[in-house]
Amino acid sequence: MSVLNVNSDLNEQQLLAVESTANHTLVLAGAGSGKTKVLTHRIAWCIETGQVRPDSILAVTFTNKAAKEMQHRIQSLIPTPINRMWVGTFHGIAHRLLRMHYELANLSPQFQIIDTDDQLRIIKRILKELDFADKEYDPKEIQSRINFWKEEGIRPKNVQVEGCSNDEMSLQIFKEYEAICIKSSLVDFSELLLRVYELFSDNISLLETYRSRFQHILVDEFQDTNKLQYRWLNLLASQKNNFFVVGDDDQSIYSWRGARVENMQKFRKHYPDYNLIRLEQNYRSSSNILSAANALISNNPSRIGKNLWTNKEDGKPLMLYSAYNELDEARYVVDTIESEIQSDHEHKLSDCAILYRVSAQSRVLEDALRLKGIEYRVYGGFRFYDRAEIKDVLGYLRLVFSKNDDAAFERVVNFPPRGIGDKALGAIREGARSYNVSLFEAAETLLKNKELPARTEKALNDFFMIIENIKNHEVIDNDSLSELIEIISLKSGLVEHFKKEKGGRGLDRIENINELTIAAKDFDGVEENGILESFLTQASLESGETQASEGADCIQLMTLHSAKGLEFKFVFILGLEEGLFPHKRSIGSMEQLQEERRLCYVGITRAQEYLCLTHAESRRLHGSEYLTSLSRFVKELPESTIEHVRIGGSFIDFSNEEKQSSEGDYQLGQIVEHDIFGSGIVLALEGRRESLRIQVNFEDSGIKWLVASYAGLKKI
DNA sequence: TATCCGACCTTTTTT
């Protein structure tokens, strides 16, 4: 099929984008408007019309999944092999560049990527060593502070401290952290990006090489780029390069992890000759669903602005169900799936998604689905390579690979427990610092010099024996990674340890280790150096989406965040209540509230034919029960698109339960007045009757916890 | 050194 034919099924706007001849193009692509289609067709078109060779194209995405899908879709459009094209995530591409230019980037050739967990471990260790223990500092907070700095492109030497003691001490940790990373050749996620940025800005000739190599740079989900990623792209994309970005400001839902929608405005400023193309025809949703989405998002004042339209029929109205509580809500959703969807053989279970704001909401649903024997799959949550047992095995693997991997040493030296506690570890760290060697080498030295108590000495010797044992096997079968992992899981005592774990949890873990062995089989028999490296890289850069049930036909459960980019015939959005959605942590700020609204917009626009919204009048969350009020987002939807579902017979079933206490007098979001503090908004309720405590955000006096029976609050 | 118990906290997630 020729590309011209392929392009013939594009609409006018899509075609303009695909064949845009401007050097810089910003495509404002509404939900369901064929964003990926435009991106893939453009690449296909560029190659096929002979304008560009695949290896002068750089296409950047945010997830590995998106990268793979893009590659796949392009290849299905054109016969030219595209494996020399650079398609990948920011991190994947950065990693590739650093491996190629490690010397210029001041890295050792065998630098290791560490993940969030390893990073936190290092920070905790630093805190302990610097004796910050007495102060109430949260390692996680420091971690995000450090990553925030890095994502701003800031090194410790560039930090401007403004007399804030918290910052000062974070800076001290930052310095120490950087020293450790340099010493042990560790690179964290934000470091990957920052290094490449510095690599390019410090080596103009290298930058020029890549500028002329990557004639075309394309970016997906541009609204999700952070500051550093933008600077990175901006460096690479000179005025001469062809820079093509696709994004939707209305779907920006990741500002909390550094995404900057403003990058879309920046693009317009940096590339003034840019060509702006709006994709506004929606091919996904029925007209009712789209009207609801449009009405909702129009309440956000700061938008670039676009209006999605469709030539589809009105379709079914949106259903709004008012549940008595979260159990009733789950029951209604599951019943509806059973009666409306499962009964019709035209429909597959996988056409159907249940979306919610917080992952804690999935429990009740899972229970209800299991009760009915309906297959389901929960997306997100724990990722495969993040599981503790997987990281344990990988820890051994890393240590076998490199003695100098301190993070791996710490993880594994006393796991499974073999009597090397804090004290022994402290001595080893001390030794490592004074001899300026790795922990592993320090331990060896301590052992040689007989500086340790007999018990520790024996334990440590055992540990070295294990590592030695594993290594010997490696020599025999050095082309079988899966075998090596099997040997590790046995010799390390991990499997034995997990077998003893109570509650069946351990068997799951062993199962996961087996899966890791299977994943490693892909690398078996590859006659190439650095197999271990590439396996470890895959483990740290990819989340391991390979769940057995992925292809199975089942109901899809996920948070609204993880639903972005997907579409389903039937969508249920649950928990439309003030305080839950919009979440109470976002209610206080205009910016965050707008982001919640965009999240709701993302949710609504996932639906093709059928959309059901629910809220529960009473909800049990974190152990206590709250009375709720309907989400403002529902009130922003046009009444004409909504049908209210009457509460079914099940209401009676629940009325037998213990009656709600009078805590119901207060609702989240309610305005109250206090004699001294003035007026404020109820943020949270806890306990009941005389022990009921209320958290109120007072206009003048800030957030306070009050005991309801003493406070004498007046409802307004 | 390992384990158990109570205090505390609780949005969203990719690399």
Next chain:
DNA sequence: AGGTCGGATA
């Protein structure tokens, strides 16, 4: 409710 963390205890 359920997980994590730190201190106290075996």
